[in-house]
Amino acid sequence: MTDEAMVPESTAATPVTAHERVYRELKEAILTGHFVPGRSVTLRGIAKMLDVSPTPVREALRRLASERALEVHGNRRVSVPRMTRTKFDDLCAARAALESLAAERAMPRIEAACLERLRQLDAEVDAAIAAADVPRYLRKHREFHFTLYRAGDSGVLMPLIESIWLQFSPFLRWAIHHVGVDYLVDRHAEALHAIERQDVTALRFAIEADVREGLGSLTEAEWRDLAGEDAVVAR
Amino acid sequence: MTDEAMVPESTAATPVTAHERVYRELKEAILTGHFVPGRSVTLRGIAKMLDVSPTPVREALRRLASERALEVHGNRRVSVPRMTRTKFDDLCAARAALESLAAERAMPRIEAACLERLRQLDAEVDAAIAAADVPRYLRKHREFHFTLYRAGDSGVLMPLIESIWLQFSPFLRWAIHHVGVDYLVDRHAEALHAIERQDVTALRFAIEADVREGLGSLTEAEWRDLAGEDAVVAR
DNA sequence: GCCGATCTATTGTGATCACATTCTGCGCCG
DNA sequence: CGGCGCAGAATGTGATCACAATAGATCGGC
Numbered sequence: 001m002t003d004e005a006m007v008p009e010s011t012a013a014t015p016v017t018a019h020e021r022v023y024r025e026l027k028e029a030i031l032t033g034h035f036v037p038g039r040s041v042t043l044r045g046i047a048k049m050l051d052v053s054p055t056p057v058r059e060a061l062r063r064l065a066s067e068r069a070l071e072v073h074g075n076r077r078v079s080v081p082r083m084t085r086t087k088f089d090d091l092c093a094a095r096a097a098l099e100s101l102a103a104e105r106a107m108p109r110i111e112a113a114c115l116e117r118l119r120q121l122d123a124e125v126d127a128a129i130a131a132a133d134v135p136r137y138l139r140k141h142r143e144f145h146f147t148l149y150r151a152g153d154s155g156v157l158m159p160l161i162e163s164i165w166l167q168f169s170p171f172l173r174w175a176i177h178h179v180g181v182d183y184l185v186d187r188h189a190e191a192l193h194a195i196e197r198q199d200v201t202a203l204r205f206a207i208e209a210d211v212r213e214g215l216g217s218l219t220e221a222e223w224r225d226l227a228g229e230d231a232v233v234a235r
Numbered sequence: 236m237t238d239e240a241m242v243p244e245s246t247a248a249t250p251v252t253a254h255e256r257v258y259r260e261l262k263e264a265i266l267t268g269h270f271v272p273g274r275s276v277t278l279r280g281i282a283k284m285l286d287v288s289p290t291p292v293r294e295a296l297r298r299l300a301s302e303r304a305l306e307v308h309g310n311r312r313v314s315v316p317r318m319t320r321t322k323f324d325d326l327c328a329a330r331a332a333l334e335s336l337a338a339e340r341a342m343p344r345i346e347a348a349c350l351e352r353l354r355q356l357d358a359e360v361d362a363a364i365a366a367a368d369v370p371r372y373l374r375k376h377r378e379f380h381f382t383l384y385r386a387g388d389s390g391v392l393m394p395l396i397e398s399i400w401l402q403f404s405p406f407l408r409w410a411i412h413h414v415g416v417d418y419l420v421d422r423h424a425e426a427l428h429a430i431e432r433q434d435v436t437a438l439r440f441a442i443e444a445d446v447r448e449g450l451g452s453l454t455e456a457e458w459r460d461l462a463g464e465d466a467v468v469a470r
Numbered sequence: 471g472c473c474g475a476t477c478t479a480t481t482g483t484g485a486t487c488a489c490a491t492t493c494t495g496c497g498c499c500g
Numbered sequence: 501c502g503g504c505g506c507a508g509a510a511t512g513t514g515a516t517c518a519c520a521a522t523a524g525a526t527c528g529g530c
Contacts, residue, residue: 017311018514019297043482053515055290058482059297062254066298068394075522076252076482090340090391097332098395105325156325156402159303160333160395167391253484278512288485293512310492311512 019056022046023063030069030080030166033138033173040079041070067159069166083171085223091168095211098161099149100204106152107195107203114151115195118144122188132181138173144188175218185213254291257281258298265304265315265401268373268408275314276305302394304401318406320458326403330446333396334384335439338426341387342438345430349386353379353430357423367416373408379423410453420448 026046029035047057061078064070071081110118121144128137142165149161176184187210194202261281264270282292296313299305306316345353356379363372377400384396411419422445429437 017512042480044480054482055514055516059294062294062298063301066301066394068391077522078482086389087391090389093336093340094333094391094395097336098329101328101332105328154321154325156303156322156329156399159301160329160398163395163398164391252482277510279510289512290484290486312492313512 017056018052019059019063022050022052022057022060025050026060026064027069027166030064031142031169032135033169035080035170037080037082037170037174040077043078064166067163067166069163080170081167083168088168088171088218091164092211095161095164096208098157098164099145099211100207102149102152102154102157102161103191103203103207104200105154105157106149107198107200109153110148110151110195114147115192117147118188118192118195121147122186122192125186125188129181129184129186134173134176134181137181137184138169138176148191179218185210187213252291253287254294254298257285257287257292258295260285261295261299262304262401265299266373266377266404267370268404270315270405272315272317272405272409275312278313299401302398302401304398315405316402318403323403323406323453326399327446330396330399331443333392333399334380334446335442337384337387337389337392337396338438338442339435340389340392341384342430342433342435344388345383345386349382350427350430352382353423353427356382357421357427360421360423364416364419364421369408369411369416372416372419373404373411383426414453420445422448 035041041061043054043057043061046061047054050057061070062072065072065078068081070078072078121140124140125137125144128134128140146161149158187206191203191206191210194200194206270276276296278289278292278296281296282289285292296305297307300307300313303316305313307313356375359375360372360379363369363375381396384393422441426438426441426445429435429441
């Protein structure tokens with residue numbers, strides 16, 4: 001009665017430790033939108049699901065809680081946080097600030113192969129939108145942004161950005177289901193052109209526009225809609 | 236759905252759990268500069284020091300590691316990360332981006348009492364600089380910034396900013412010891428004036444200047460000095 | 471029939487133990 | 501004198517157990 005199956009396969013480098021495996025699988029599940037906001041996560045439930053003892057699960061859960069992907073209540077119960085209007089605004093603002101910075105840092109270090117990969121991902125994002133394939137869109141959209149930022153090779157910026165994505169991903173899945181894929185805009189082409197011209201200002205603008213138009217374009221009515229129909233939104 | 240009515244002590248500092256106590260004490264020690272970069276942290280060492288079992292210590296250590304306050308090596312050993320030139324640049328840039336944003340969000344919500352508290356802290360910072368009292372300066376400087384940002388009441392921005400502070404604090408202590416307190420500038424008065432006039436642009440500028448002049452003003456020679464004399468700086 | 475108390479089951483917490491891996495110090499051989 | 505190898509210590513990891521607190525369910529009283 002807790003959670004269902006998830007995570008097809010993880011061919012990561014070395015998930016030798018149990019807590020690392022638990023952490024990665026849960027993280028991937030959250031980013032993919034398999035965790036519904038408001039759902040409570042139990043220690044023994046995850047433990048049995050992944051066939052480990054409660055000990056490594058607690059470590060993984062606390063780690064995710066410290067990245068604000070999960071939330072611990074006064075009851076010590078853990079759950080997937082719900083979304084709030086102001087929280088969402090903060091997340092968008094933080095995304096715009098950090099990701100435009102990360103893109104700026106990454107731009108001069110983008111090699112030809114990386115640029116080609118970005119073009120390919122952009123095409124796959126477009127294809128996913130055209131096919132109205134939400135999970136595929138989410139995956140490719142995430143991959144596009146993170147391959148761009150990862151080129152900057154910043155051990156400081158990347159964890160911060162990942163934390164933000166972990167916070168809005170569970171909500172995003174539901175928001176898209178409600179407003180439909182038609183609302184999805186694609187500023188990636190604009191970003192690619194900016195990279196080709198090595199235009200920092202244009203790249204920052206493209207990233208900020210992608211953030212604000214892709215996420216921050218929910219109208220008041222749509223917020224009410226989300227708050228009313230299910231418990232994804234708090235209060 | 237009717238249980239949030241009475242929570243007399245959940246908002247207060249409740250280190251009831253052992254791992255929370257360990258986490259807070261280690262965090263405070265790191266922010267105060269009691270942890271030397273490069274020093275390795277052992278599980279049983281901390282456990283014996285705080286008189287708890289290794290279990291809650293592991294959780295606290297992993298939590299701090301996920302906030303990048305500590306670093307886990309391939310050997311599974313935990314240590315205080317050393318500083319790098321590029322890492323430091325990233326931290327400064329991220330600080331400027333996030334803290335100016337947090338200040339902007341906080342400004343309209345600063346009440347008279349909060350402003351008065353900020354003025355008092357500014358005075359105490361000046362006094363600490365005049366007295367060349369480094370620990371006191373670090374504490375008051377941190378308190379000034381965090382009371383300002385905390386006024387914005389953003390559960391999103393605060394953890395991100397805290398993570399950044401956890402990363403440069405161990406290094407800061409040593410850098411100040413090397414370059415001396417004379418290098419410490421104080422843009423806090425400028426920030427206070429901006430708040431009084433409710434001037435967003437000026438406030439952002441003051442915060443960014445405080446970050447760049449307070450931390451980012453290390454010269455090339457001073458970096459070599461730090462790298463040479465001890466192992467605070469990596470490679 | 472509804473509200474409240476009690477009882478039970480579930481959950482989180484943390485200490486202890488056993489095991490695998492790694493580091494360290496010492497002696498040995500070249 | 502220096503590198504190599506082995507033994508002992510130290511460290512991280514994770515499963516199990518016992519305990520406390522909480523939530524859910526069941527039963528009794530009004």
